[in-house]
Amino acid sequence: MTETPEQTFTLTNDQTGESCKLPLVEGTYGPHCIDIRKLYAQTGHFTLDPSFTATGSCKSRLTYIDGDKGILMHRGYDIKDLAAESTFMEVCHLLLYGDLPNRSQLDKFIHDITYHTMVHDQINYFYRGFRRDAHPMAIMCGVVGAMSAFYHDSLDIYDPRQREISAHRLIAKIPTLAAMTLKYSIGQPFMYPRNDLTYPENFLYMCFGVPAEPYNVNPILTKAMDRILILHADHEQNASTSTVRLAGSSQANPFACIASGIASLWGPSHGGANQAVLEMLDQIGHKDNIPQFIEKAKDKEDPFKLMGFGHRVYKNFDPRAEVMRESCHEVLEDLGIDDPKLELAMELERIALEDPYFAERKLFPNVDFYSGIILKAMGFPVSMFTVLFAVSRTVGWISQWKEMMEEPTLKIGRPRQLYTGPAERDYVPIEKRG
Numbered sequence: 001m002t003e004t005p006e007q008t009f010t011l012t013n014d015q016t017g018e019s020c021k022l023p024l025v026e027g028t029y030g031p032h033c034i035d036i037r038k039l040y041a042q043t044g045h046f047t048l049d050p051s052f053t054a055t056g057s058c059k060s061r062l063t064y065i066d067g068d069k070g071i072l073m074h075r076g077y078d079i080k081d082l083a084a085e086s087t088f089m090e091v092c093h094l095l096l097y098g099d100l101p102n103r104s105q106l107d108k109f110i111h112d113i114t115y116h117t118m119v120h121d122q123i124n125y126f127y128r129g130f131r132r133d134a135h136p137m138a139i140m141c142g143v144v145g146a147m148s149a150f151y152h153d154s155l156d157i158y159d160p161r162q163r164e165i166s167a168h169r170l171i172a173k174i175p176t177l178a179a180m181t182l183k184y185s186i187g188q189p190f191m192y193p194r195n196d197l198t199y200p201e202n203f204l205y206m207c208f209g210v211p212a213e214p215y216n217v218n219p220i221l222t223k224a225m226d227r228i229l230i231l232h233a234d235h236e237q238n239a240s241t242s243t244v245r246l247a248g249s250s251q252a253n254p255f256a257c258i259a260s261g262i263a264s265l266w267g268p269s270h271g272g273a274n275q276a277v278l279e280m281l282d283q284i285g286h287k288d289n290i291p292q293f294i295e296k297a298k299d300k301e302d303p304f305k306l307m308g309f310g311h312r313v314y315k316n317f318d319p320r321a322e323v324m325r326e327s328c329h330e331v332l333e334d335l336g337i338d339d340p341k342l343e344l345a346m347e348l349e350r351i352a353l354e355d356p357y358f359a360e361r362k363l364f365p366n367v368d369f370y371s372g373i374i375l376k377a378m379g380f381p382v383s384m385f386t387v388l389f390a391v392s393r394t395v396g397w398i399s400q401w402k403e404m405m406e407e408p409t410l411k412i413g414r415p416r417q418l419y420t421g422p423a424e425r426d427y428v429p430i431e432k433r434g
Ligand code: CMC
Pocket: 235, 238, 268, 269, 270, 271, 273, 297, 298, 304, 305, 306, 307, 308, 309, 310, 311, 312, 313, 361, 363, 366, 367, 368
């Protein structure tokens, strides 16, 4: 980030004529930012931006998004190149350490992750406290937060090596915990991780293997799973990542911070959208009903929205959606699935894209529109979809947390507010209250 004294932005108060100069800061790409940190001291005013539509919360070297051009890059690499050429393990290394690994770095990283995939055996009993019909995200919030109670030797957030071990533990154990969540909900025994399998193979094995039978690795499903993991790995300062950073800014431990990210991801406006897409397709039921649902989505009096459409940042297309669309067809073809839901989804996509309401507002299918269909074809229950998102995003969250913890000027995050409640009033004793 560069900051030159010549680059300033002047704010003038129309009423008093007073003005204040604020520094303009410039990143590698993207619009310049007005650094408002001294605004209150200079003017006595705060800024108000409740949904952060015009506010940057941090500097970051991890991910760049240009929503208008449909660009997503991690550490300078285009997501489409990463999805086509890299494995998820390479992308994890890239996010966590800043560069794609060479062969020996990759081998070491895979070794480090692989040998952390087992969870403390006591965690098995922890699951039994949940109802079998608990939402998998509810279980994930609990068990990931509870990791702080098991891994005391990596909780010193001021020790870089302990931070690294926590990061490895989270990336390694989150698939194990997610698979245990699935197994618990369907009443099958937990499958211990297998170190001879790759990260996506092991995850699919722990989800779909059973002790009674050998497990056959399907290369097409493995590749699709790896791509899903890559495409969801990081997405700069979205709601869940900002939640992780805000929690971490108070010096909370990394497991607690990631649990807070999982809670934030759960909502249907964020990671919960892939589940919501499938539920919406069920609700629509048949192609003939699409126009009626399009009208509902356009009706401002109706809370219904087309799930899987629109994005806070991508206002032309979501580059992840293009890759996911391709994977979607590959998986369905391989599995020989002729899913009427996919046909319905494609028709919905076609009709919505032709509708001026969606075109004018630049509402395009996002990554979740397609990921739900793939995950369903692979055999994941709909309620697990957001858990899959959490498995992928854990590396992004922990890399963002690590980057923040390495900042020498780290301070607790503390937004201000515009108070709109009652003005000061006299206390009324209970017997005099109306
Ligand atoms: N269906 C119908 N209308 C929509 C939709 C939609 N899915 N999304 C936005 N709009 C309308 C919205 O009503 C508004 O209309 P108007 O200008 O007439 O008031 C306009 O489009 C702009 O929308 P917005 O609400 O200001 O956009 P936002 O940036 O605040 O919201 C969003 C982004 C993703 C929350 C929203 O588009 C949405 O709820 N989409 C459906 C849920 C979804 O698919 N979420 C997954 C996001 S991708 C995964 C991730 O990165 O987490």
